[in-house]
Amino acid sequence: MPALAPRNRPWQYQAVPRWVYVVAAAGALFVLVPLVGMVAKVNWGKFIPLITSPSSLDALLLSLKTASASTALCIIFGVPLALVLARAQFPGQRILRALILLPLVVPPVVGGLALLYTFGREGLVGRSLTVLGIDIAFSTTAVVMAQAFVALPFLVLSLEGTLRTAGQKYEAVAATLGARPSTVLRRITVPLVLPGLLSGAVLSFARSLGEFGATLTFAGSLQGVTRTLPLEIYLQRETDPDAAVALSFLLIAVAVVVVALTYRAPQQPARVPEPTEAAAP
Amino acid sequence: MTRIFRKPAAAAALLLTVSLAACSGGAAGTGTTAAPGSTPGLSGTLTVFAAASLKSTFTDLATIFEKDNPRAKVALSFDGSSTLVSQITQGAPADVFASADQANMAKLSDARLVEGTPAIFATNILTMVVPPDNPAHIKTFADLARPGVKVVVCAAQVPCGAAAKTDEAAAGVVVKPVSEELNVTSVLGKVTSGEADAGLVYVTDAATAGDKVKAIPLKLARPTVNKYPIAAVATSQKQALAKAFLTLVTGPAGRKVLRDAGFGTP
Structure with a gap:
């Protein structure tokens, strides 16, 4: 069981120049004020009927379902990727890292197009899948793929950072005591970086929940099948701005709850209790 | 702007000022306002x-x-x-x-x-569009109701979707779309990429797409005119x-x- 960092540290240099607080406050307000502006627009009298309409509920359920599935995919593929990037050394590693992180900087619509031209009916891979009778486009699977595509880098980035900060001391010790690599991974590495993995997974979930562009381009939009909450919000905005605002508030609330429950400050890998050098920086 | 800023802060400040100026009013700095009436x-x-x-x-x-x-x-x-x-x-x-x-x-x-x-x-009126090779062999509006045909339309909340609904009702064609897109461009995109067998878009969209799609007229006696x-x-x-x-x-x-x-x- 990994212990949390001690609350009462002996003494730590913490002075932050005063002007930094000013700029930080401006930055925080820049993010918070628009949220307040939106909350002020919510029509509370109609809030419950608006968010419990069949189309809204379908969209919310679909969003939670697909974001969970995409987070699972991100963990399955992201953990090995982060391990390889942080621990292994091979030619082309830097290029691989840059390419894996590409979905972070590419507009989601471009990601959606890339998926379409790969897994679509006429796509590179999709053509063979169609022959096998597998059709991905316009299905919930396509939504999950679009979300995983944009969310994977968040998990890889977060976990790779944690792996590097955690170091390999304990792993090396375990190996000298005769543990096989898989045992080291299971008993030492994964427990050690669990907080990083968790925050990475939360980030991936949040990103999946908000996914819009890639889903729209790759999966389409049909109630209960591919129309997730962000797509429903965009559509409602056309005719019923009140409903769009209510759903936006719902989406933000879900995201806040998920993040608050699970996300901890980054860069704090759990330390295995270690009496001899517990307070060492 | 081609000037390169050495200090990022200066660049950021300028960017902020410029973007704020662009957002507020817009009337300022866009040249002289035309005098009403007789100016040549x-x-x-x-x-x-x-x-x-x-x-x-x-x-x-x-x-x-x-x-x-x-x-x-x-x-x-x-x-x-x-x-x-x-x-x-x-x-x-x-x-x-x-x-x-x-x-x-x-x-x-x-x-x-x-x-x-x-x-x-x-x-503007709606038309059917299909990929150039017309994989589902669409000939008439009624073909869109055939099972297994992947049809993409606009959602009813946007004008092209409302028009599609009215046209379907007028022709007595019950279309079960695989996707109800948020705008007409997305419908066209799903057809040009070959993902869908057919879509309903405006005739002008079909014209813009050129030979990437084949337009098939709905042939309605009284089409919805947008x-x-x-x-x-x-x-x-x-x-x-x-x-x-x-x-x-x-x-x-x-x-x-x-x-x-x-x-x-x-």
Whole structure:
């Protein structure tokens, strides 16, 4: 069981120049004020009927379902990727890292197009899948793929950072005591970086929940099948701005709850209790 | 801007100032406002907000307008009509608004932001589009109701979706779409990429797509006709310039450009 960092540290240099607080406050307000502006627009009298309409509920359920599935995919593929990037050394590693992180900087619509031209009916891979009778486009699977595509880098980035900060001391010790690599991974590495993995997974979930562009381009939009909450919000905005605002508030609330429950400050890998050098920086 | 800033802070500050200036009002710094009435040449920058489906025609019309009025400039902004309406009601500096449907123009009228009465300057009807090789062998509107045919339409909340619903009802065709897209461009995209077997889009969209799609007319006795209204925005300080642009769009030159693109004209 990994212990949390001690609350009462002996003494730590913490002075932050005063002007930094000013700029930080401006930055925080820049993010918070628009949220307040939106909350002020919510029509509370109609809030419950608006968010419990069949189309809204379908969209919310679909969003939670697909974001969970995409987070699972991100963990399955992201953990090995982060391990390889942080621990292994091979030619082309830097290029691989840059390419894996590409979905972070590419507009989601471009990601959606890339998926379409790969897994679509006429796509590179999709053509063979169609022959096998597998059709991905316009299905919930396509939504999950679009979300995983944009969310994977968040998990890889977060976990790779944690792996590097955690170091390999304990792993090396375990190996000298005769543990096989898989045992080291299971008993030492994964427990050690669990907080990083968790925050990475939360980030991936949040990103999946908000996914819009890639889903729209790759999966389409049909109630209960591919129309997730962000797509429903965009559509409602056309005719019923009140409903769009209510759903936006719902989406933000879900995201806040998920993040608050699970996300901890980054860069704090759990330390295995270690009496001899517990307070060492 | 080509100058390279050594200090990022200076660059950021400038960027912030520029973007704030661009957001607020917009009237400042866009040249002299045309004096009303008898000035021989109109001048200044006219900001036109137009529906996305008007992109190519209004780009051409802006060029013609600038040629006719050498001291005037036209700044164009294209987006979904409802997006543009919410931008204008939130204070975006538009002088002219051209909508893809009357409902959105009505929203602007309700906000008392329309000068005078909007003029209908173009009409549009729906058509079927299929990939060039027509994989599902679509021939008639009724073919869209066949099981297994992947049809993509607009969602009923957007004008092209509302029109599709009405046309389906009129023809007695029950289409079960695989996707109800948020705008007509997405419908077209799903067909050009070969993802869908057929889609319902405006005839002008089909014309824009060229040989990437094959258009098959719906052949309805009374198709739903989508009407495009245009009007000057009431808060605009450039009514003379706006009026001149409206005259161009609704006049013979405007009609020619619009007809060439596949629009109907009133």
